[in-house]
Amino acid sequence: MIHRLVKRVREWLAVEDPEGRIEGSGEAITSPQHRRSPEAEAELERLQEAAEETERT
Numbered sequence: 001m002i003h004r005l006v007k008r009v010r011e012w013l014a015v016e017d018p019e020g021r022i023e024g025s026g027e028a029i030t031s032p033q034h035r036r037s038p039e040a041e042a043e044l045e046r047l048q049e050a051a052e053e054t055e056r057t
Helices: 002-013 038-056
Strands: none
Touching: none
C-alpha cells in the first residue's frame, strides 16, 4: 500500500517534458541573509580592522 502511494506521488511530481525542467548551475542555494559579495566581505574586514584599531587607542 505504501509502495503504491510512493509511486503515485513520484508520478505526480515527475516532470513529463524534459524541456520543462529548470536547469541550474549546480551550486548550493543559500538564503540572501547568508550570501555576501566579495565587496561586502572586504568592507566588513575593513570595518573590523578599523574597530580593532580604535579599541587599541
